Amino acid sequence: MHPTMRPLVLALALLPLAAAAVEPVALHCERLFDARSGKLLDARTVVVREGRIADVLPGRAAVAGARTVDLAGHTCTPGWIDMHVHLGDQSSPDSYEEEFRLDPIDFAFRSVGFAEKTLMAGFTTVRDLGGEIAPHLRDAIDQGLLKGPRIYAAGKSIATTGGHADPTNGYNTTLSHLIGPPGPTQGVINSPQEARQAVRQRYKEGSDLIKITATGGVLSYAKSADAPQFTVEEVRAIVETARDYGYRVAAHAHGTEGMKRAVLGGVTTIEHGTYMSDEVMTLMKQKGTWYVPTIYAGRFVAAKAAEPGYFPEIVRPKAQRVGAQIQQTFARAYKAGVRIAFGTDMGVGPHGDNAREFLYMVEAGMPPAEALRAATVHAAEALGVDDIGAIEPGKRADVVAVPGDPLQDIGVVLKVGFVMKDGVIYRQP
The missing domain is CATH 2.30.40.10 (Urease, subunit C, domain 1)
Structure with missing residues (x-):
C-alpha cells in the first residue's frame, strides 16, 4: 500500500456499514x-x-x-448501471484551482460521500472513466469498508500531448519545465509504441478497462473540444493491447473525425458523441460500437456556462456550444438504431442526481422502457458482464x-x- 493511502484506509475502516445479508x-x-x-x-x-x-x-x-x-x-x-461517472471529483467554480491546492487524499475522502450518494440513488454498478482514486475506492467498497456501487475503474485516462487528459494542461511554463513532459506512465502518448506502454501501465495499476480521450474536451483548459487527438494506428494499438488483458476501451469523443478514428480503431464505446455524423452512426452500427450519450453533463455545462465565473473563459464557449448539442445527437442516434447504454458523466454535475438522465432520454424520444433497458441489460452487455442487468x-x-x-x-x-x-x-x- 502506498504510504499516502494508509490514513484513508484507517479512517474508512471506522465507517458504519450495512450488515452483510445472512438470511434469505x-x-x-x-x-x-x-x-x-x-x-x-x-x-x-x-x-x-x-x-x-x-x-x-x-x-x-x-x-x-x-x-x-x-x-x-x-x-x-x-439495479441501475451508470456507464460514465467520475467519483473522485465534482465540478464547482473552484475546481481548477483545487488541483493545485488539494492533495489526492482530500479528493479520496470526498469520493466516499459521492459513492454512497450514487448507490442510494439506485445505481448499484458504475464505470468510472478516468481518475486515479477510483481503483482504490473500488477496492475499499469490495472489502466492505464503505458503502458504494460496484465500480469498474479505468484509472488514468490515456491522452496525447495537450489532449483532454494531459494532466499538465493549463500549467505555466515554469511549472511545466519543473515537472517535465508527461509520458505513457502518466497516460500521455504520441505513438503506437507509447500507446501500448500506457495500456500496460494501467494494467499494472489495477484498472478494469481503458479510457482514451479521442478528441478535445469541454472542461479541459484548452481551446478545442472536438479536434481529433489520436491517429487510427494509435487507437488500434491501444485496443489490441487492451484485448491482451481482457480490457474494453471507452473513447471520449466530441468531434466527428476523432469519433471515426476511434470506431475504426475498434473501441467498445463512444462517450458523449456530440457531433456524431450519419457516417459515424453507420460505422458504429457496422462495428457494433455502443454509444454512451451523457445528456445530463451536456445540459449541466450549458447551464453553468451562463453563470459568470463558474468556468474559466477558455472553457465557457465550449460548454455553451457542446452542451446544447448532445441531447439532439442522442435523439438522432436513437432513431438511427445505434446501440445505446446509459451514462451521465456524473462528477460534472452533482453525484446522486444520476437518474435525471432517464428523464432527458425520454424527453428526447426514447420510450421509458428502452431508457431503463439502457441502464440494465444493455449497459451490462456493453460492460461485458453477464451477472448483472436483469x-x-x-x-x-x-x-x-x-x-x-x-x-x-x-x-x-x-x-x-x-x-x-x-x-x-x-x-x-
Whole structure:
C-alpha cells in the first residue's frame, strides 16, 4: 500500500456499514420490470439467497425461512448501471484551482460521500472513466469498508500531448519545465509504441478497462473540444493491447473525425458523441460500437456556462456550444438504431442526481422502457458482464424499487425507495 493511502484506509475502516445479508430475503414487488422484454409484469416475489437471486415467483409468495420485505406500490427493476461517472471529483467554480491546492487524499475522502450518494440513488454498478482514486475506492467498497456501487475503474485516462487528459494542461511554463513532459506512465502518448506502454501501465495499476480521450474536451483548459487527438494506428494499438488483458476501451469523443478514428480503431464505446455524423452512426452500427450519450453533463455545462465565473473563459464557449448539442445527437442516434447504454458523466454535475438522465432520454424520444433497458441489460452487455442487468435466477441480487409505474411516469426514478446490492439492503421504504 502506498504510504499516502494508509490514513484513508484507517479512517474508512471506522465507517458504519450495512450488515452483510445472512438470511434469505423475499421481496414482494407490486410490479416487476422485465429488462429482457422491456415489459412490466404484475406482482412478483424475488427470492434472494447468499447475494444472488434464487427465484422469481408469481404473486406475493410465502418463502419458508425468508425475511419478507413488502414493496407494495413499488416497481422493482434491476439495479441501475451508470456507464460514465467520475467519483473522485465534482465540478464547482473552484475546481481548477483545487488541483493545485488539494492533495489526492482530500479528493479520496470526498469520493466516499459521492459513492454512497450514487448507490442510494439506485445505481448499484458504475464505470468510472478516468481518475486515479477510483481503483482504490473500488477496492475499499469490495472489502466492505464503505458503502458504494460496484465500480469498474479505468484509472488514468490515456491522452496525447495537450489532449483532454494531459494532466499538465493549463500549467505555466515554469511549472511545466519543473515537472517535465508527461509520458505513457502518466497516460500521455504520441505513438503506437507509447500507446501500448500506457495500456500496460494501467494494467499494472489495477484498472478494469481503458479510457482514451479521442478528441478535445469541454472542461479541459484548452481551446478545442472536438479536434481529433489520436491517429487510427494509435487507437488500434491501444485496443489490441487492451484485448491482451481482457480490457474494453471507452473513447471520449466530441468531434466527428476523432469519433471515426476511434470506431475504426475498434473501441467498445463512444462517450458523449456530440457531433456524431450519419457516417459515424453507420460505422458504429457496422462495428457494433455502443454509444454512451451523457445528456445530463451536456445540459449541466450549458447551464453553468451562463453563470459568470463558474468556468474559466477558455472553457465557457465550449460548454455553451457542446452542451446544447448532445441531447439532439442522442435523439438522432436513437432513431438511427445505434446501440445505446446509459451514462451521465456524473462528477460534472452533482453525484446522486444520476437518474435525471432517464428523464432527458425520454424527453428526447426514447420510450421509458428502452431508457431503463439502457441502464440494465444493455449497459451490462456493453460492460461485458453477464451477472448483472436483469432480475433472473443466478444473477447478483441488485434490485431497485420506485413508487408507481416508471413506464407511465419516468419521473418516479427520482424517488428511489429501495436499494439492494449483492443481497444487502441499503435503503428501503
